[in-house]
Amino acid sequence: MDKRVKNKEWYMWVLGLALLLVVAASLGNTIKLTLLENKKVSSIAEIQIPEVPDVKTQRAYGVVSAEEWSSYYSDIYKSYMANSGNTGHGGVRIKYTETDPDIQTLYAGMGFAFDYTEAIGHNYTLEDIAETQRPHKLANCLTCKSADMTAMVNALGTSVYSTDFETVFAAVSEPISCYNCHGNTPGTIIITHDYMAEAMKADIEAKKVSASSVSCAQCHIEYYFDPTTKATKTPYKGLTEISPDAILAFYNSTGFYDFVNPNTGVQMIKVQHPEFETYYGAGSKHKGMYTCADCHMGVAYNANGDPYANHYLSSPLDNKELLQTTCKMCHADLTSQVKAIQENTTKREKQISAMLVEINQKLAAAIEGGTLPQETIDQIKALDRDAQYYWDFVYVENSEGAHNSKLSNYCLDKAEDLAKQALALLK
Template identity: 50%
Template sequence: MKHWRTYLKYTITLALTCVVVGGALGAVNYVTDPIISARKLAAADSSRLLLFPDADKFEPMEVIEGSGMDNAYTALKGGETIGHVGQATVSGSQGMIDVISGIDSGGKVVGVIVGSSTFSETNGIGSKTKEPDFTDQFIGLELPAKPGQNVDTITGATISSTAVINATNLIGTYLQDPSAAPSGAVTVSAAPPRAAQVVKTGTAVKVTTAAEWAQQYPDIYASYLANSENDSVHDYVADYPMLSKVYEGMAFNKYYSSARGHVYTIEDVTETGRPHALANCFSCKTPDFTAKVNELGDAAYRISFEDMQAQVNEPISCYNCHANTPGELVVTHTYLSDAMGRDLMKVDAENLSCGQCHVEYYFNPATKATSLPYTSLETMAPDAILSYYNDTSVEGQPFADYTNPRTGVRQIKVQHPEFETFMGPGSQHAGDYTCADCHMGQAVNAQGETYVSHTWTSPLDNQALIDSTCSACHADLRKETEELQEAMERRTYAVGYELERLTDTLAEAVESGAYTEAQLDEIRELARSAQFYWDFVFVENSEGAHNSKLNNECLDKAEDYFNQAMVLLH
């Protein structure tokens, strides 16, 4: 009974406390809500006056439900309409972005104001959308605003800046014609990718060489030629001794040198020390072959290497990314557009431009055509790619680039999956940056004009980019990257030596005759998977910088398959 009375006492006390506190909070809200509302109204009025300083009155306009508009006003001066102003809130990179925009009586933008007290875009990156260097681009503009065309997006803040562009277009459309407002809820996309065109095929095209564009684009041409400074070559077989056994069964285990700059692609492919039977080895090496494929289709891949070599005029150049239309980004390697399908339009054109060549590919056994082992963004992940190869049958066996002669393992030689790694799960920057943002910096010529440098470099070699963008999140980008890459290299070496050990141990098992063919096939399948996941990391050129999470997951899987195989062998 005593406990019951105590609980009742506490319950009554708690209830009275809640009533008192609730009443106090209600009283506070009663007092403060009008103050907060008044301040918001005053801030909005102030913003409208910044856009229309001559206005003596702002008359509210009706806002249609589902239009996406927060509010809309008619700007009046002496009873005459001088324009309209409206506000919309859209989703940015880190949160919601308030955008206020005004349209004059002639339909031109008078100005754009970005942000409010709740603005949360990344300081030093997305926050640049509030600065005049960005917002002044809209003044005098006839809508629609188009990213990369009449309004430049902010390097490293594609999502934030495109969100502001979309909001400005929404506001302008509504203010000029409210009846055009869409019905139902409106979601303004924060970052629609810059769309790439796909090259027209089936006709012969004369490639306009880089030198022929030099007079019209002298600065860009000079920056393109500067790629010749990247002429160092590393012998991977010497640097990674395990390759002699991991790649046993193909020429890469004897001669495997690193690629140099893009202007050396012809020399590199003709001097590899490896035999080339067909012209498909020129894929991504010269625009002359790219144009030939676009003309002849798959038949081009079966031209002999020597016959195609006689028709080659230059290494990778303008046509590969622009066709013969400078300023436009064009997917000229149609195997990429075929593989991406409808998802092609979900990827920024800058990423597609680089992704045409920096991909994992294989030669179709039947047509000899360069092909990609996936059919969508979702199936670009390493697991799905391995499944694709396992499900692709060649004479009753899963696809393989080569077979190890001592172990009988049908192995996959992964190429250079930068595109799949950067776009893959775990990538920290794929939604905010493009390949061009990091590897093709802005440059200024002697006349003070800005252009996009076509010298492809590491962002670590671009101090201006580090200072303006990377430093917002990285106190010391160089140090962080070096530490990350060193750790990734240590793991890559360690797992590589495990694969060398697995190769030797499996070869001994085959030679011993102590295992049935069924037992050996089970081990071979594990060895095939282990080598694939390791190779996916080893041949990806960023050494972990593009997506260390995905790289470590691949190495984890390689080790897991290695351990399973070694258990069966012992």
């Protein structure tokens, strides 16, 4: 055999081997990709809960802090800390007292009339409360701001709510944290806030509502401070009583009020932030389908492709992964859809708040001038209280109609109708 042919054979062997290597490598990659693909989950509930490490703490009242958990749950901790980046619109927070000046009249008699700014990330709650211009006398306003406060109530009882603010504020340092939603067992949802455990325990056990959503409802709800004990309470027990009508009926039957408007003497209800009541209320499109966490947390993947619950709380509109994998099949353009709902809600809120200001001024003048019989004044006062309640139920709800546009419009219709009745009596 001549030497040239022999050489050629040698080349063929090398070429063949190289080809084999390429095929093997790409096969390996495919296998690796398939493995990553297999780790994909379709919702948070499918993520396997990791075993809880034994972590002891020396902190007062026993809250294991987020930092103490951080080395065991590094992905989750990082995503939780990302909430520190949520500082409002480029670090500038909207001042509602300026964008919606009507509230200076409607909330007169309470702190929100002169200091009411946009909500920002969970990690800021303690700085926020230290900076706010609203006066705080009692510790009950720390209810939704600190894991240490929640643990103090659980350790010492509800008398903590009526302890003076400064004493308790000096004893807390952990903002909203793992403990609020998990106790000291990360991964398992535990309702640690006493009033919410009491209100929703039966419905959670009967699987009428997911514990996951109730963990958010510990703070994202309408609550009130008991007039005698000053303890934080819910105006309802169970899902059947969370409608705006039922809550108002409860307040009206007990004569409860949060503040008195100094211009008119009307005893007003200040609604807080009824995200839970709105999303789980009548007419909600997704309440049986998604939990709060499905839309505001979602699933993320670490460098190994392992899924974890994203603890960065974002608008679903900012979560591209969620929009693409989950919402897209039914919503071609969710961003425009939400924008349209919110524009309509905001427009109606402004129209109705203008009517409420008009009632406030005319009623004050009627009382001052003695131009109307007492019976009519009392009737107008009752209409004003109820109208502002229905308006506030939507105004302070943080989704601006997106959670349940049907219920928001129902409340705005009610507010408008009651306001018209009051104005007719003031003609």
